[in-house]
Amino acid sequence: MRFLSSRRRSRAAKPLLLAFALFVTGALYAGFAPATQVSADAGTSALVAEGKALFQVSCSSCHGLNGEGTTQGPSLVGVGAAAVDFQVATGRMPMAHPGAQAPRKQNTFTEHEIAAMAAFVAALGPGPAIPEPPVYAPGNLDERAIARGGELFRTNCSACHNFEGGGGALPNGKYAPSLRGVEPIHIYEAMRTGPQQMPVFSAGAIPDAEAAAIIAYLEELHAQPSPGFTLGGLGPVSEGFFGWIIGVGGLCLIATWIASRGARAR
Amino acid sequence: MAKPAKITSSSPVLETRRPDVEADGLARFAGVGSFLDDRVGLAKIARFGLRKVFPDHWSFLLGEIVLYSFIVLLITGVFLTIWFRPSMMELEYEGTYQLMRGLPMSEAYASTLAISFDVRGGLLVRQIHHWAAILFIAAMTAHMLRVFFTGAFRKPRELNWLVGVGLLSLSLIAGFSGYSLPDDLLSGTGLRFVDGLIRSIPIVGTWLEFFIFNGEFPGDALIARLYMVHILLVPGILLALIGAHLTMLVYHKHTQFPGPGRTESNVVGYPLFPVYMAKAGGFFFVVFGVLILMGATMQINPVWAYGPYNPAQVTAGSQPDWYMGWVEGAIRIMPNWESHILGTTWSWNVFLPGVGLMGLLFTALGVYPFVEAWITGDKSEHHLLDRPRNAPTRTALGVAGMTCYGMFWLAGGNDILATQFHLSLNAITYFMRVAVFVAPVIAFIVTKRICLALQRSDRERLLHGSESGIIERSPEGRYSEAHVPISHGEAWTLSQHKQYSPVEATPGVDANGVPLPGGGVSRRRALWSRRFFRHDIPKPTRAEIEEAHSHDSHADDDVKALEH
Numbered sequence: 118m119r120f121l122s123s124r125r126r127s128r129a130a131k132p133l134l135l136a137f138a139l140f141v142t143g144a145l146y147a148g149f150a151p152a153t154q155v156s157a158d159a160g161t162s163a164l165v166a167e168g169k170a171l172f173q174v175s176c177s178s179c180h181g182l183n184g185e186g187t188t189q190g191p192s193l194v195g196v197g198a199a200a201v202d203f204q205v206a207t208g209r210m211p212m213a214h215p216g217a218q219a220p221r222k223q224n225t226f227t228e229h230e231i232a233a234m235a236a237f238v239a240a241l242g243p244g245p246a247i248p249e250p251p252v253y254a255p256g257n258l259d260e261r262a263i264a265r266g267g268e269l270f271r272t273n274c275s276a277c278h279n280f281e282g283g284g285g286a287l288p289n290g291k292y293a294p295s296l297r298g299v300e301p302i303h304i305y306e307a308m309r310t311g312p313q314q315m316p317v318f319s320a321g322a323i324p325d326a327e328a329a330a331i332i333a334y335l336e337e338l339h340a341q342p343s344p345g346f347t348l349g350g351l352g353p354v355s356e357g358f359f360g361w362i363i364g365v366g367g368l369c370l371i372a373t374w375i376a377s378r379g380a381r382a383r
Numbered sequence: 384m385a386k387p388a389k390i391t392s393s394s395p396v397l398e399t400r401r402p403d404v405e406a407d408g409l410a411r412f413a414g415v416g417s418f419l420d421d422r423v424g425l426a427k428i429a430r431f432g433l434r435k436v437f438p439d440h441w442s443f444l445l446g447e448i449v450l451y452s453f454i455v456l457l458i459t460g461v462f463l464t465i466w467f468r469p470s471m472m473e474l475e476y477e478g479t480y481q482l483m484r485g486l487p488m489s490e491a492y493a494s495t496l497a498i499s500f501d502v503r504g505g506l507l508v509r510q511i512h513h514w515a516a517i518l519f520i521a522a523m524t525a526h527m528l529r530v531f532f533t534g535a536f537r538k539p540r541e542l543n544w545l546v547g548v549g550l551l552s553l554s555l556i557a558g559f560s561g562y563s564l565p566d567d568l569l570s571g572t573g574l575r576f577v578d579g580l581i582r583s584i585p586i587v588g589t590w591l592e593f594f595i596f597n598g599e600f601p602g603d604a605l606i607a608r609l610y611m612v613h614i615l616l617v618p619g620i621l622l623a624l625i626g627a628h629l630t631m632l633v634y635h636k637h638t639q640f641p642g643p644g645r646t647e648s649n650v651v652g653y654p655l656f657p658v659y660m661a662k663a664g665g666f667f668f669v670v671f672g673v674l675i676l677m678g679a680t681m682q683i684n685p686v687w688a689y690g691p692y693n694p695a696q697v698t699a700g701s702q703p704d705w706y707m708g709w710v711e712g713a714i715r716i717m718p719n720w721e722s723h724i725l726g727t728t729w730s731w732n733v734f735l736p737g738v739g740l741m742g743l744l745f746t747a748l749g750v751y752p753f754v755e756a757w758i759t760g761d762k763s764e765h766h767l768l769d770r771p772r773n774a775p776t777r778t779a780l781g782v783a784g785m786t787c788y789g790m791f792w793l794a795g796g797n798d799i800l801a802t803q804f805h806l807s808l809n810a811i812t813y814f815m816r817v818a819v820f821v822a823p824v825i826a827f828i829v830t831k832r833i834c835l836a837l838q839r840s841d842r843e844r845l846l847h848g849s850e851s852g853i854i855e856r857s858p859e860g861r862y863s864e865a866h867v868p869i870s871h872g873e874a875w876t877l878s879q880h881k882q883y884s885p886v887e888a889t890p891g892v893d894a895n896g897v898p899l900p901g902g903g904v905s906r907r908r909a910l911w912s913r914r915f916f917r918h919d920i921p922k923p924t925r926a927e928i929e930e931a932h933s934h935d936s937h938a939d940d941d942v943k944a945l946e947h
Contacts, residue, residue, distance in 0.1 A: 217807070261485040268486055271568060271690045275698040280568060281688045285699025286801035286808045293699065337482055338688065344506055345680040351803075352569065352698075354796040356683050357705025360517035363677060365448070365525055368518075371669050372444035375662050 168237030171230055175211045184241050189215065196310060197244020198235035203306035205231045207299070209313075217290035218313055245309045252325050253305035258333050266330030267338070273318065274331065282335055283350045287314055297339055301332045437659045438639035438652035442529045447663060448522035451670035452515045453625065459512040460614065466502050468494040469564065469610030471603045480687050488566075488691030491606045495565040495686050511678030516561060518674065520554050520706045527551060531751075531781050534769035535638045538762065541752040543631040548748045550624050553617055555706055560613040562684075562704050566606055569684070571692025572701045575600065576711070583733035601694060641767045641879045643872040648766070700798060709788050712795030713740050716815045740791075747784075758911045760886040760904070772841070773880045775834035776915045779827045786826035790819045831918065838920035841877045844869055845923050846931040868932070878922050885912040 124130060173182060179190030186192030193200075204210035208222035226234075235247060258266070271280065279285045282296030291314050296304065308328055311317035318328070348355040419425040437443070470490035476483045478493060479500045498505035527547060530536055536544035559577070563570045578600045582588040597604035636650050645651045653659055677683075689698065703711055713736030720731040755777065756762070771778040793800065794815040801808040848866035856862050869877075891903030923931070 260481040264482055264484045264486050267482055267690060268693075271693070271696045271698070275568075275696065277699055279700045280690065280698035281685075283700065284802055286798035288807075289809050290801070290805075290807035292802050334482065341482075343682050343685070344510065345678075345682045347682050347685075351799055352700045353684075353702040353704045354700070354708070354799045356513075357517060357521075357708065359681060360514065360677075360705065361521050363681075364514065364518040364673065365521045368448050368522070368670060368673055369441065369445070369525075371673075372448070372666070373441040375666055375669075376439045376441040376444060378662075 162236070164233050164236045165240050167230075168233035168235070171226075171234050172237050176234070179212070184238060193238050193241060195242035195244045196238060198239040198247045199245040199306040200310040200312065201235040201238045202231055202247045203303050203310060203312055205234060207303055218292060221294055245306070248302060248305055248309075250302075253329055253332055254301050255326075255329050258330055262326075262330050263333045263337055266327070266332070266334035269323070269327055270331045270334055273323065277315075279350075279352075281338055281350050296335055301336065304332050304335065305329075433654065433656035435633065435655045435659075436650045436652045437637050437655065438645075438650060440640055442533075443637065444666060445522055445526040445529055447666055448670055449519060449526055450625065450629075451667045452519040452522060452674065453621070454667070455515040455671055455674050456512060456519060457618070459508045459515065460618075462508045463498060463505075463512060464614055466494060466498045466505065467491070467564070467610075469607045471566070471601075471606045476691075483687065483690070486691060489606065491564060491566040492686070492691045495567070499687060507675075507678050510681075510683050511674050512561075513683045514677040514681070515674050516558050517683075517704060518670075518677075520551075520558055523551055523554060524706075527748075528781065528785070532769075532771045532778055533638070533640075534765065534774055534777065536752045537765040538756065539764050540631070540635055540638075541756075543628060543635065544752050545749060546624050546628045546631070548745060550621065550628065551748075552745050553621055553624070557613060557617040557621065558704055558706055560609045560617065563609055564606060564613060565684075565686045566692050567684075567686040567689040568692050568696055568698055569686075569689045569701060571601065571694070572697055573703050573707075574605065574692075575694070576703070576714075579733050580737040583730040584738060585729050585734065586727055601692070636766065638766055638768050641770070641876055643875045645767060647764065650766075702795060702799075705792075708795035709791035710737055710741060710795075712791040712793065712797070712815070713737070713819075715797055716791075716794045716812050716819070718816075744788075757908065758915050759883055760908075760912065761883065767879070769880065772834040772837040775831045775838070775918065778834050779831040782830040783823035783827040787819055787823040790815055790822050794819070835918055835920060838922075842920055842923055845874055845877050845928060874928075880922070882919070882922055883916050885909065885916045 172180075172184065176184075176190075176193075179187060180193050181187050181190075184193035186194075201210075204219070205226055206224055208224040209219040212219045213222070224231075232247075238244075239246065270282075274282075277285050277287065277293035278296055279293075284295035285293045287293060293314070305328055307315060308318040308323065308331075309320070320328075323331070348359055416425060468490045472490045473487050474490055474493060476486050476488050476493055476496070478484075478496055480496050483496065495509075498509055500506070530544065530547070559573070563574050563577075578592060578596065581592045581595060584591060592600065595605070595608070596602040597608075637652070639645050639650055639652065642651070653662075690696070702708060714733060717732050717736040720735075722729045722731065769777075794812070797808060797811045797815070800806060800811055848868040851865045851867045853865050854862055855865055886904050886909055888906045888909035889903040892898050
């Protein structure tokens with residue numbers, strides 16, 4: 118004590134004391150302040166904890182450490198596990214770079230990792246769950262139900278996705294992607310969660326049975342053989358293009374050949 | 384330099400003499416021949432027809448492609464009418480195609496599905512028919528461009544050009560009515576588009592719509608009416624006009640590219656029989672074969688995928704067939720202008736780009752030959768074609784028109800461009816709004832400069848010959864490229880064209896104020912004429928060519944040519 122009391126009037130005493138007080142305050146705050154996350158998701162299960170770790174590595178720079186959203190990305194509270202499964206399994210998330218829209222690309226996560234992140238996001242708030250196969254692919258649809266699925270597809274989907282799911286343009290560089298080669302589960306999840314530009318088609322608007330019929334129609338349609346090359350399935354634009362190139366172009370080549378041949382007439 | 388056409392000297396000599404000995408095999412048909420000759424004057428027709436001479440050039444076959452695809456259209460169209468039912472009566476589909484089972488649809492659409500899936504060869508014929516329609520109008524457009532750029536529309540062929548313009552406009556109607564018949568989602572959307580065009584006609588639009596659709600869109604009469612238009616009315620007029628077109632072609636005789644031995648008063652080529660009979664007949668089968676190949680290997684208009692027409696539905700990428708794409712594009716990029724005058728709605732946003740632009744195109748095409756004749760003051764007959772470079776202003780106008788059309792055309796596919804090239808739909812639209820006005824101007828300037836450069840190169844070639852590609856070094860150390868003189872034939876081809884001079888403004892009266900016969904030339908006409916011709920490079924005079932050739936042997940001349 119003598120050491121302290123003899124120096125309490127020293128010139129350095131005041132700044133040192135201030136630094137000490139700040140240190141103590143900080144230490145007390147660190148000890149007693151509430152954790153920054155809600156307690157509900159604080160390790161209620163191993164899967165959520167694992168998902169949280171993955172989320173913080175892969176997603177948090179845009180969606181925030183706890184999925185609360187930033188200026189770069191929307192809040193994920195209440196989007197549900199289905200949204201995570203759709204976005205990550207189709208490779209749309211994490212985005213490679215900001216842009217008008219996240220393109221579909223190679224997914225590098227395992228199923229287990231996606232499930233973990235989905236569990237974490239689902240724990241943030243209630244939302245659509247990842248569906249089970251009987252929901253989106255019941256397998257008991259007759260041809261009439263599938264034909265009706267086609268009618269529903271043309272009524273609700275083809276305006277953006279084109280008559281055979283080939284995709285279409287939206288304003289400002291956005292687009293409705295092609296539905297060819299998309300897993301049925303992902304079509305279902307997209308309808309229910311409304312990713313990116315797509316509106317949500319909830320179970321109130323399109324019940325599960327009808328959603329399954331739409332999906333079955335697309336599967337059937339894409340399994341149909343086509344009479345020749347489909348030319349991209351883009352409709353009259355590509356037909357006109359090939360009509361000019363192959364029709365007029367090809368026949369001009371033949372005309373050149375015919376006109377260049379002389380005749381051996383007597 | 385690319386030769387404009389083959390010269391006669393390389394063509395084999397044709398003998399018009401009949402063979403001395405009658406072939407025994409043909410003699411047995413003499414009876415038939417004399418029977419017909421006695422009654423319809425066959426020999427005279429045959430003598431005239433069989434020895435008719437056609438010049439050889441690939442671009443002269445474009446019109447044949449049109450004719451042959453029209454024949455294919457008639458043949459395949461007859462096949463399709465056997466099964467197609469032009470009725471808008473609603474029924475529930477119970478046909479072969481499972482993905483439509485139980486859906487309500489029109490009888491027309493159901494019968495189109497039946498043609499595609501149940502009639503043997505029906506899908507193939509449907510696809511051939513549609514490809515033939517695409518090719519018909521595409522080849523017609525190409526043929527028209529050939530006629531335009533070579534000046535084949537000039538006197539005495541202006542009327543035939545007008546018939547051609549009529550054929551083009553009718554073909555658009557024929558194509559569009561056929562596109563609308565299957566009553567699938569795409570054709571119904573196209574009809575809705577036309578419905579909008581009709582309604583946009585000020586004041587009478589709504590009445591016209593009710594008249595044509597027999598009530599509100601889509602009504603229940605339209606398919607039957609379009610069917611009449613598609614298989615009777617328009618093909619009938621088309622056939623008549625094609626007949627008139629070909630009759631005039633025979634009457635005027637075919638034009639030919641300039642070359643040695645080719646004049647305004649002869650036609651150098653091969654006779655119809657046997658050479659052109661073989662060439663043209665063979666080409667018919669080639670065109671038919673190509674169309675069958677296209678129909679067999681390339682899907683076109685998969686109506687079963689579009690589904691039956693339902694006014695509540697639409698598909699992304701709804702476009703008309705290519706020949707209406709430019710109107711579609713014009714409407715896509717048009718700002719949303721609309722005005723209300725005295726309780727009437729004036730939809731400029733649809734009327735101007737739709738009805739107005741189509742009217743503009745066909746009017747411009749129709750009056751062009753007369754406008755050009757007025758500007759140039761050229762009243763002489765033309766049977767030798769222009770090389771496009773020798774009419775730089777016309778060529779530039781044509782390319783500018785094509786560019787404008789192309790910009791509208793691209794705008795018609797703006798959504799496809801956006802998705803295929805990852806562009807912003809809005810950016811394309813804004814770009815096209817400017818490009819339809821600016822791009823033709825740029826195209827005009829660039830084309831005219833290219834034509835004039837080609838004229839200069841022709842002049843150089845005439846004066847100095849063609850570059851030999853051999854660089855020589857003189858004893859003093861100077862380098863020069865030797866030029867070899869061009870053949871007389873080529874020199875003729877390069878220099879045969881008439882050099883026009885602008886018409887001068889003259890008063891229409893003589894010194895005493897008495898009107899002159901023929902009238903004068905107005906200042907405006909003289910101004911346009913000056914604009915039309917002012918940059919033409921004068922072709923070298925005889926004196927200039929002789930002067931240039933007189934010292935062909937002097938190496939200095941070539942050096943000079945390189946230096947300036």
